[in-house]
Amino acid sequence: MLLVNANLATMTDHRYGLIHNGAIRLAGNRIAWTGRSDDLDPDALDADTVLDLKGKLVTPGLIDCHTHLVYAGNRAMEFEQRLQGAGYREIARLGGGILSTVRAVRGASEKELVAQSRPRLAQLMSEGVTTVEIKSGYGLDTRNEIKMLCAAESLANLSGVRLQKTFLGAHALPPEFANRQDDYIDRVCTEMLPAAFEAGVVDAVDVFAEGIAFSVEQAAKVLDAALKLGLPIKLHAEQLSNLGGAAMAAAKGALSVDHLEYLEAGDCAALSRAGTVAVLLPGAFYCLRETRLPPVRALRDHRVNIAVATDCNPGSSPVCSPLLVMNMACTLFSLTPAEALRGMTVNAARALGMADTVGTLSPGKKADLAIWNTANPADLSYHAGLNLCHATLLNGHWHKPCHEI
Ligand code: DI6
Numbered sequence: 001m002l003l004v005n006a007n008l009a010t011m012t013d014h015r016y017g018l019i020h021n022g023a024i025r026l027a028g029n030r031i032a033w034t035g036r037s038d039d040l041d042p043d044a045l046d047a048d049t050v051l052d053l054k055g056k057l058v059t060p061g062l063i064d065c066h067t068h069l070v071y072a073g074n075r076a077m078e079f080e081q082r083l084q085g086a087g088y089r090e091i092a093r094l095g096g097g098i099l100s101t102v103r104a105v106r107g108a109s110e111k112e113l114v115a116q117s118r119p120r121l122a123q124l125m126s127e128g129v130t131t132v133e134i135k136s137g138y139g140l141d142t143r144n145e146i147k148m149l150c151a152a153e154s155l156a157n158l159s160g161v162r163l164q165k166t167f168l169g170a171h172a173l174p175p176e177f178a179n180r181q182d183d184y185i186d187r188v189c190t191e192m193l194p195a196a197f198e199a200g201v202v203d204a205v206d207v208f209a210e211g212i213a214f215s216v217e218q219a220a221k222v223l224d225a226a227l228k229l230g231l232p233i234k235l236h237a238e239q240l241s242n243l244g245g246a247a248m249a250a251a252k253g254a255l256s257v258d259h260l261e262y263l264e265a266g267d268c269a270a271l272s273r274a275g276t277v278a279v280l281l282p283g284a285f286y287c288l289r290e291t292r293l294p295p296v297r298a299l300r301d302h303r304v305n306i307a308v309a310t311d312c313n314p315g316s317s318p319v320c321s322p323l324l325v326m327n328m329a330c331t332l333f334s335l336t337p338a339e340a341l342r343g344m345t346v347n348a349a350r351a352l353g354m355a356d357t358v359g360t361l362s363p364g365k366k367a368d369l370a371i372w373n374t375a376n377p378a379d380l381s382y383h384a385g386l387n388l389c390h391a392t393l394l395n396g397h398w399h400k401p402c403h404e405i
């Protein structure tokens, strides 16, 4: 297949890697060639299908590299409580918060989890997402953590989305381990993670390092157990306070550290040295009405790769719009629209350890493309609530009907 007369945002330089009047040739499920239409080999015009995109923007398919989108129930009640002054941490300490979703997930079958989560994934994909990361973390025992990851796998099979499944068994302390945090961490390391790994449903491992969750030392134990199994690691760090989790995870070679509102500028060097991606989650910042900003300038100064994700979850970020999150990344965190798009493409691919296969429009990478009803890539971040996605190609297959083309 050959796409011509496109505005390509290849994401292969430090901005958009723009090619005006570009063309892109696909061979099976891979990108075979990108460049200026004028430079196209005339033989290429014999492709089975030649589509004139009439100046539309083509970007790599969007990558949402941090979600908790598989869950049951919702927490609208807590949203109302927070509006009346209750704090996120206070609600969590009283047994609500994450544990309220744990009760709902434990009570749901895998089929119910899939049915309830499907609209959220569909929404992400309708806005150009072709790769998504989904975490467990609302099961908090072996059977229910595996159930969540199997539900994620089923969603990927149903939708065709490219998926990374992340084990987040250490997300909160389940009630049956009350006051026995270290015992639970032992259980995670010696039983839950190995069982989920054996079941073949774990691609990466994450931990919530926070006052209301686990200490940096406890998080380190889980990350070490993951590394022993040869699994890549990442960490929820410095979301509500600074415990030093980001530097710890970076020192262990983490793919990413995520949230980071309370990261100290001094810790950015550690991320830079390790090549660890800083994943910013403006949806959680917005929904929790956080006021402390992540140290974006220091991250830039240290050339840390910045990714942006929805953090789609029922508590701190009930947000299913990657485009709105790009807008928030600009408005709230002062990212440029180019940084926001890099954050949902090339840098998100790095955060998932998938930079060799997706994230840029480059020969050899998977044919995961998003086509937009605009020519200007800044428009993706500029609007709030306007879905400019015209169609996506996922692994070489059309995802939204490509009417009009
Ligand atoms: N940080 C978050 O923002 C989500 N998990 C985490 O570790 C929140 C999850 C929730 O409130 O359900």
Ligand code: FE
Binding pocket: 066, 067, 068, 236, 311, 313
């Ligand atoms: Fe999260």
